[in-house]
Amino acid sequence: MISDGVEDEEKWLAAGIAGLQQNAFYMHRSLDSNNLKDALKYSAQMLSELRTSKLSPHKYYDLYMRAFDELRKLEIFFMEETKRGCSIIDLYELVQHAGNILPRLYLLCTVGSVYIKSKEAPAKDILKDLVEMCRGIQHPLRGLFLRSYLSQVSRDKLPDIGSEYEGDADTVNDAVEFVLQNFTEMNKLWVRMQHQGPARDKEKREKERSELRDLVGKNLHILSQVEGVDLDMYKDIVLPRVLEQVVNCKDEIAQFYLMECIIQVFPDEYHLQTLDVLLGACPQLQPSVDIKTVLSQLMERLSNYAASSAEVLPEFLQVEAFSKLSKAIGKVIEAQVDMPTVGVVTLYSALLTFTLHVHPDRLDYADLVLGACVKKLSGKGKIEDNKATKQIVALLSAPLEKYNDIVTTLKLSNYSHVMEYLDGETIKVMAMVIVQSITKNKTQISTADNVEALFELIRGLIKDLDGSLTDEVDEDDFKEEQSSVARLIQMLYNDDPDEMFKIICTVKKHILTGGIKRLPFTVPALVFSSLKLVRQLQGQEENPFGDETATTPKKIFQLLTQTIEILSSVPAPELAFRLYLQCAEAANDCDLEPVAYELFTQAYILYEEEISDSKAQVTALHLIIGTLQKMHVFGVENRDTLTHKATGYSAKLLKKPDQCRAVYACSHLFWLDDHDNMKDGERVMLCLKRALRIANAAQQMSNATRGSTGPVSLFIEILNKYLYFFEKGNPQITVATIQGLIELITTEMQSDTTTPDSSADAFFASTLRYIEFQKQKGGAVGEKYEPIKV
């Protein structure tokens, strides 16, 4: 009959609680009436509920805790009894009359606690007696709880150093001996559980054992809290005895758990000083024990300890912790041939973190760890296990986090070798980690060699990797990635132009492999980074020593042209166009006329051949005009060619208003304020007249179509240009020309065919106000404006 369902268990627990409460009730009554005999009787009956075999550890614990609370009251009663003159020795005898052994032993432990407190006998003797008597319970679950009770009630009565129970006869050795003995017995009970009952219940049994483990482990916690357990005692007695039990029990669950406990409950200093012993026990454990987790936890703990204060580092050196751990790991990996990759990497990752914290100055150690890891990974191909790749990312991130400096990490020759075992996706993840580390820490990467190594590491972001079919990359993620790369490119810097040039060449080499999706992000970054170098060199004499290899603006421009040209493969004509103009401006500042001319030509070619959208054309043309206006490097001939073309383009724009605006903008190409030899009033006037003609034509067209507004404001815009050049002293612009245009506009605005346009009205009004204002200014300006009638 198998009916161990959860419901049944609830029922049994409820019945147990009811029985317990009923007897507790009578026990209370007996306590209140100071009836010792009844108190013992009911408490024994109450404790009989703990004799059940039907409850799981969790439920049993519930029942146990209730009994435990009741026993505290009984304990207080015993204490009061002894104060009333009852002999504690008699009490100790008396409770042993209880009929059943389990209640008897609970009562004995309770009285024992009072007995020790009374100090009528040495604590050592009582403890020894109790721990021996508990052998009477061999049922694992009941025995474990009974002994746990013993350890709890004796917890504050151990003859520890400085304790009131310490005496000539009672020493800390007795305290430790007592706890160790209880621990050993408990562990035996716990291990024995594994071998009881039918094999098919193995899973359930292991679950129950796992629930009970803390009862056993708590003894180790108590040992760690014993004041008298100093390093010597730990080294000579505690650790060897505990490990002896751990090794000899030959039980996988117990060994793993107890190793974990040892590592967690005893202090770091103790572990460091007993590393040999602790690590020596590892190979003696059952082969199925998860030693890698045990060792990782040990290393993690020690790493945190090392990180906590520089003062403790000498302790690590003194015991040669690194080499001991390193050897132990090697042995474990060698012994466990079937250890999965994730296990191997976890171990090396923990060791790496350890050495980074303990020996931050020993890069060779870190490299050694990475090298050992590579050796283990080799021959296994790309790692596909998700957990393992996560561990590798952790492994590779550790040096970055420690040094906050990729340059230091680049010195680890095995670093890139480890990356070779990653799949494409993870290489990308790792590359992002690296780039983010650089951006966050503003790391200066200032040599071409480092840049080369770095780009090799982050190649997952730089190009499509073989095999990683870019399936469904999220657009936004991709943009963010490539923007990070762009930022990174801008951060690479060296004061020395030659080295900087080398860096630029290196970057160029790598980004060229990026493919058409990446180029629009990376090329501009490289162009601007190169222009920074141009600006730095600008003003210096071009190649003063005739050194062929020297970095000169000319050389950089060559490279720039090549770089921008690459964009044609994308194609990204508008971007390339803008970059050409940017470069042209820089060439102008360097007084490199042929270079600037060539760049402009390239921009013009793109304009003519590639930019076909009318809106894009308008924008591009204004960029041309704006840039060209600033150029002073061109001789008459070149300049004429370029301006001629620009005005030509203007007249060819699709829409009349666009044509008009572009043409009047061109007027500025013939009038440069700071250059007296570039003030051609006649051609300015030609442009403006042409603009007027176009505006007229536009007006006629719009009259034909009715309703469309705009042309009037074109006239006003041209009027403003007139005023500008009038003020600048262009002799072609006379009072009469201005007066004529004002009249034209006034008539236009009053004409019936024109649709009212408030913004044009306002624009015109404020233009007239301006004229009025200039008049009132007086002086030369006022005189100039005076004749204009508004």
Add this chain to the structure above:
Amino acid sequence: MPSRRRTLLKVIILGDSGVGKTSLMNQYVNKKFSNQYKATIGADFLTKEVQFEDRLFTLQIWDTAGQERFQSLGVAFYRGADCCVLVYDVNSMKSFDSLNNWREEFLIQASPSDPENFPFVVLGNKVDVDGGNSRVVSEKKARAWCASKGNIPYFETSAKEGINVEEAFQCIAKNALKSGEEEEIYLPDTIDVAGNNQPRSSGCDC
């Protein structure tokens, strides 16, 4: 009811791993402190006699494992608690953020009769560390949280230097005593006149 019941006050200390629960208890009960970190396994209590308004009480202080993996048997020992002490490390935001979870978990598991008014006390420990320079949780922030949870008394402590530990436990004892948590009053279904009560367990005879 006789007074025996109320002489024992049960206090549970909760908080993340490494915030100093064991150290606070050791400092209060034994006046000792160790800088070394030692994990606690399971639950473990120490007792201390306290005098309050001319009466002697036994404070039963339960120290608990902050690491979940060392709490394999569950939390049946929460039952019957008279006060719950929530500890965090003022140098760790995470430990402060966890207070809410610890509080809620306690209320669920211990299910006190009046959860709204169950006495908690919050301790911000390790105020001594680095002369207070590494502190990340301000007193203001902590007090605001305590206020929002029904004016929980708050103390800033250092188990290492013994700062405020005595005061905090005084307050803890006072609140435990005031706690409305009466023990569930049990009355047997049938009054057994003969006083002959057979144990009903069915375990083996050991």
